[in-house]
Amino acid sequence: MRFQITGSVTDDFYVVGSSEMPVYLLEGPVPVLFDAGLTAYAEIYADGIRNILQHRSPGYLFLTHTHFDHLGSAGYFKRIWPDLKIVGSAQSRDILMRPGAVKAITELNRAAIESATASGLTPINDTPFEPVQIDCVAAPGSHISIGADLTVQALHTPGHTRDFTTYWIESRKILVASEAVGCQGRTGFFQTEFLVDYDRYLDNIVQLSQLNAAVLCPGHEIVLTGEDVGAHLRGSLENAGEYLSMVEGFLRETRGALDAVTVKIKEAEWNPRPWPKQIEPAYLLNTRQRVQTIWERMQTRFDKNRPGLQISAPGRA
Numbered sequence: 301m302r303f304q305i306t307g308s309v310t311d312d313f314y315v316v317g318s319s320e321m322p323v324y325l326l327e328g329p330v331p332v333l334f335d336a337g338l339t340a341y342a343e344i345y346a347d348g349i350r351n352i353l354q355h356r357s358p359g360y361l362f363l364t365h366t367h368f369d370h371l372g373s374a375g376y377f378k379r380i381w382p383d384l385k386i387v388g389s390a391q392s393r394d395i396l397m398r399p400g401a402v403k404a405i406t407e408l409n410r411a412a413i414e415s416a417t418a419s420g421l422t423p424i425n426d427t428p429f430e431p432v433q434i435d436c437v438a439a440p441g442s443h444i445s446i447g448a449d450l451t452v453q454a455l456h457t458p459g460h461t462r463d464f465t466t467y468w469i470e471s472r473k474i475l476v477a478s479e480a481v482g483c484q485g486r487t488g489f490f491q492t493e494f495l496v497d498y499d500r501y502l503d504n505i506v507q508l509s510q511l512n513a514a515v516l517c518p519g520h521e522i523v524l525t526g527e528d529v530g531a532h533l534r535g536s537l538e539n540a541g542e543y544l545s546m547v548e549g550f551l552r553e554t555r556g557a558l559d560a561v562t563v564k565i566k567e568a569e570w571n572p573r574p575w576p577k578q579i580e581p582a583y584l585l586n587t588r589q590r591v592q593t594i595w596e597r598m599q600t601r602f603d604k605n606r607p608g609l610q611i612s613a614p615g616r617a
Contacts, residue, residue, distance in 0.1 A: 304486055304525040306348065307321060310515055310525070313474060316348035320367055320521050322388070324476060325349060326469065329447025330359035334467060334517070339372035339409040340416040342425035346373075346380060350593035357381045360446060362438070363388040363456075364478040364519075365461045366395045368429070369582070377458070385435045388445065390454065391463030393434035402431050415579050427455045438465055443516070446546025459501030460493045475511060475529075478519035480504050482536035485521055486498045490539035493519075498597055502506050502540060503582055509533045518580075547594045556595055562588045590599075 306315045312327035317337060322336040323345045329351055337345060349358060361384055361519035363371050378384055395401045409429040416424055420466035438444060453468040460479040467476040479493035481504070509530065516529040524532045546568070549559040565587050570577065577583075 301525040301526055303525065304521065309385065309523050310472070310474075313472065313515065315349075315350055315523060317351070318363070321502065322517075322520070322523075323373070324517055325358070325612075326446075326472075326474070328450050330450075331356060332360040332362065332446050332452070333358045333377070334362045335364055335370045335519075336361060336374040336377060337372055338412050339376070340413040340421065340424055340426070340430045341374035342373035343423045344421075346376070347423075351589055359382055360384070360436075360444070360452075361386045362444075362452060362465075362467050362476070363392055363434075364466065364476065364480070365389075365463065365464045366392045366401065366405070367410070368405040369517075369578075370478065371405070371432070372389045372409045372412070373425075376425065376427075376565055379430065380433055386432055387438050387454075388434045389454070389463045390437050390467045392435055392465070395463055396431070396433060402429075405429055406431075408579075411581055412579055414598075416541075419575075422617070435613070455508075457500075457504040459497045459504050462496055462568050466508065466538045468513075470511075473514035474517070475508060475513035475515065476517045478517065479506060479535060480516070481508060481516065481518050482539060483518050483520045483522075485573070485577075486530055487574075489569075490530035491569075491578075492536070492540045492543040492590070494593065495586060496593060498540070498544065498593060502537065502576065505533055505536050505540075508567070514564060543590075543596060546592055548598060549590070551595055551598065558591050559589065561591045565591065570585050581613060 303309050305319055308314050314325040314340050316323045316325050318341055321341055323337050326332050328424060394459055406429040438454035443451040443453050445451050450471060455466040455468055457464050457480040459467045466480045482493045483491045516524040518611040541605055550564050563570045570583050
């Protein structure tokens with residue numbers, strides 16, 4: 301099943317606020333949130349969470365990574381729920397201590413506030429991003445108990461970013477993977493989401509597919525359940541190979557002109573897409589990074605004989 305709206309996905313698991321920029325809520329002995337979306341949506345997220353929890357408060361907020369559209373409301377949540385513990389990787393902790401990173405997160409959320417205001421979003425939180433710190437570092441492979449027999453396992457999955465953590469709730473077969481497994485739009489298009497390491501990105505998709513998740517949260521616009529989980533993972537692998545071939549072709553054509561290739565990619569995949577879609581400044585920033593990563597990859601010799609892959613992964617040159 302392809303779940304494309306807010307509300308209940310399965311028993312006690314919800315998409316809150318916006319399917320395009322979601323916050324996920326797992327109800328249980330200790331309610332927990334996954335990611336914190338955009339600053340602009342903070343009031344909408346909070347209202348949705350309160351409608352489900354009533355007088356209870358969430359106990360944990362698990363952050364997959366420190367991109368502006370996944371932690372934009374974290375500070376707002378911490379202010380209205382002071383006992384909320386924010387969980388993330390050690391790398392995420394370090395990033396959030398850098399003034400330059402916080403400035404970039406703030407500026408991108410400001411641009412998103414302007415875009416949301418122009419689109420007529422209401423209610424809108426027009427206050428700036430509120431900086432936060434990681435309260436609990438989730439070491440790779442660690443299990444965080446959230447009451448009774450319910451635990452969240454943190455899986456280190458760099459590729460989209462170096463600080464990326466995927467969360468696996470084995471007892472519910474829920475995988476909150478966000479951009480670690482690519483994103484699929486409502487109309488079926490895939491957005492390849494590696495930024496810093498194409499090959500680790502592929503490895504992550506292959507390894508996460510072996511968990512046999514019943515619910516998969518790719519990060520934006522859609523949640524997959526049942527047989528559509530496997531279809532999404534296979535589609536992400538295929539799309540990654542196609543994206544690699546396209547970018548490599550443009551790079552050869554332009555002899556490594558990274559900015560020119562970024563424009564070509566935007567014209568090919570971003571311009572034709574209808575709204576809602578990633579805001580242009582963030583899209584260009586991410587695309588430029590993807591192009592640079594592929595260019596650097598083309599300059600080095602890649603070992604094709606890496607062990608451990610059990611399903612075909614395209615695009616390995």
